[in-house]
Amino acid sequence: MNKTLISTCLLALVGTPAIAHKVEVVGDVAGTWHIEPNHNPRVGVPARTWVALTRQGGALVPLSQANCQMAVYAKPRRSGDQPILRPTLRAIAAERYQGIPGADITFPKVGLYQLQLSCTPKTKGSFQPFQMQYDVTVAQ
Template sequence: MYRPSISCAGLLCLGFLTVLPAQAHRTEVSGDVAGTWHLEPNHSARAGEPARVWVALTQQGGRVIPLEQCDCNLAVYRANQTNAAPVMQPALTAMSPESFQNVPGATITFPEVGEYRIVLTGSPTADAAFTPFELSYTTVVAAGSAPSAPTPESKLSLADQTATRLEEPGDRRRLWVALAAGGVGLAIAALLLLRRQNLPRPKDESPNP
């Protein structure tokens, strides 16, 4: 009678997943540590809006690894940029979501729309015994509803914006033409006024009494 075989890796994952809730998903194994990722809300982060990410760490057999027993670090990278510096390195805090207690988590605000890779690395503290691990999770960040930050130009006063626009060559030429036309107009008006003052005044032609 044929019996299907189960690989060691399959048994290892089965040992990890038996203690995870039914709705848990996106689980990755590194060494003897498994991490189940969760991104709130609904694994659909939006740019400019805070999102909460947490990782349920378990060892084979189902023992949960709390944050105090893990020297963990979290980093966020652009998914399409290899060997690049992280976009951010959020501080980890102990969270207790669902049926877990004190698992590592953080609040992340993704700056822009795009694909990101979240990487959690960890090693045991003196009170724990597990192999160092590296777990990663890739997510696509959609456009958010948060208002964008004002551009530096919008913060300028009206006078500053006018001065900035006048720095362009075409604007400078128009300004000089306007000033020259105004000067010519003032000169003509002054000449006419001076000429009028120099004209002889008419004598009084009324008859003598």
């Protein structure tokens, strides 16, 4: 293998922060979830939460093209449970994404939670309606 190529790859890896995101694919849309800071929200501290939505092929689905709602459930979650929070979504810029759904969530206590994002297209047929979930542990 070419030494220049190896050196370039190593430099790229060293210069890239280690950021882990959860990606979920539902129908024809993928959602990349992130909670700041570093997927480790704390009780009583607003955690910026966002989901970058993309269509197959990588085209972004901005909040301006979707009717989305977010709900937060305590876990374990049973059928019929009501959300403990319904954060207001707004279009935000995060990393390389512009206009994606985001919200500040303040978790009330230590424990396990499930975030649920439900979206329908504003323009019929632009994507299939979907619902995706993200599980998170909240610490002290």
